[in-house]
Amino acid sequence: MTDAPTVPTPPVVRHLYVHVPFCPTICPYCDFHVLQRRAGVVECYLAKLREDARALAAAYPVDLQTVYLGGGTPSFLRDAELADLVDAVRTHLGWGALENTLEVNPGTVSAARATHWRALGFDRASVGVQSLHDPTLKFLGRPHDAQAARDAVTTLLSGGFRVSGDLITAVEGQPLDEDVRGLVELGVEHVSAYTLTIEPGTPFARRGVQVSEDAERLGFERTEALLTGLGFERYEISNYARPGAHSRHNRAYWTNQHYLGLGPGAAGHYPVTGTPGVLGERRTNAHLHEWLAGTDADVDVVTPEEFVTDALFMGLRLRDGVDLADLTTRSGVDVAARYAPVIEQHVARGTLTLDGTRLRATPQGWWVLNQVIADFLNDEPTQG
Structure with a gap:
């Protein structure tokens, strides 16, 4: 009697991205899957999220090191809604042992909410500051002013969060030096600096907004000069950190690790075993209404050579x-x-x-x- 062939055990997945598509307003440069909330939709979203978390737990061995809630505006969820989301993740998939990040819009922050978020298990906040210059924020369509951004960062720091601040560069009229220095002076340990990009189909594209290559290059180089001069390391093309403050979750992307994607529009890199010539699958979930209706994710099989080019594309972004x-x-x-x-x-x-x-x-x-x-x-x- 011959033994049955051994089925390989899939690699343990250690990272989870959760997409929260709801925003208080839609910024004119944004091309992510985002929408404003409607009556009853968040409840349906949370129920489906719990169902999908259960299915992922049944399909893959999971031992999470990092969890990242992105959007959209995860902090736009009401306190009870965010608690429900966290419970769904914890119940079925666990929680990150090393780092758990919540993306935050400055206008959603208060001391009481920061305390609530910490109690739920978030230890890192990624704050969409974008600028500390009111005319620049108005041009970008941001629903907050510079003082709200400052207050949000200081409140989160006082509440025990590790704080990363996002900046957008190459905006006409933006006082970039003041934005960078002002954000660092608030006490953030991490800065993500992105060039304003005009994506097809966005309101900025329809309005004919343009960003010159000279402006892009100036923002690219001046941001590095300022932040490295202030003690930050440029450890990735767009990301700077104090020593020891790198984003552990994002490093999983840049080093081509496997991660789960939960929620509408969420992408994931999933392990596959036992299939010759296949090292994994990249899946992108359908947008909200199709996702709620049960539409399957788009799936791309990752061959060994695709794995290599993916790893080079992401890894060469790292210093x-x-x-x-x-x-x-x-x-x-x-x-x-x-x-x-x-x-x-x-x-x-x-x-x-x-x-x-x-x-x-x-x-x-x-x-x-x-x-x-x-x-x-x-x-x-x-x-x-």
């Missing part, structure tokens, strides 16, 4: 770059040999450096990273 030997072990592809011509060409151009098995993008490479990755995808360097 640490990518360990090609580790990536070879994880993917089964000899990365250094497979992409030697592309690597050699970009090292010669000064956009990449290779130190042993560690591949990194240079500052110049960060600026043109999309083209660098396109060359890996095409498997041959562009001319120039």
Whole structure:
């Protein structure tokens, strides 16, 4: 009698992203899946979220290190609603052992709410400051003023949160130096600085708002000069931190780890075992009304070579770059040999450096990273 074949055990998933699509207002630059709340919709959302959390727990071994509630505006949920969401996650999937982040709109913060959020188990707040200049906030369509942003950060810090502040750069008329210094002076340990991007279909696109490459580059370079001068490390293209204050959850994305996506529009990177030529699946959930109706997620199978290009695309955003030997072990592809011509060409151009098995993008490479990755995808360097 022969033994039955052993079915491989899927890798343990240690990260969870939860999408909360509701916002008090929709910013004119935003192209995320967001909408304003309507009567009864949040209740249906919470019930479906609990059902999906149960299904994920049954399908995958889970031992969470990080949980991240993004949006939308998770802090826009009423206290009882957020408590219900957290209970659904805790009941079926557990809670992050290392870091649990809540995205926060400044206008939703009070001392009492900060205390409630800490009691629910959140220890890190990512605050959508965007600017500390009232005319810039008005242009961006933000539902708060600069003083509300300052008050939100100080309230959260007093409430025991680790605080990250978001900034948008390359806005015409923005006093960038004042924004950066003002945010740091409030006491944040982490800053995410993003260039204003005009996405198709947004109100800004319809209004013909444009951002020049010169403005983008100035924001890109000036933000780094200011923040590194103030003791922050640029550890990823758009992210800066005090020592030890990196985002543990986002690092899971940048190092191509598996993570669960819960909620409408949420994306996840799921392990797959026992299928030759497949290392995982990337799934993106349907938008709210289709998701509530039970529409299946869009699924893309991750082959070994797709795993490699995904890992390069995300990993080269990090100052640490990518360990090609580790990536070879994880993917089964000899990365250094497979992409030697592309690597050699970009090292010669000064956009990449290779130190042993560690591949990194240079500052110049960060600026043109999309083209660098396109060359890996095409498997041959562009001319120039």
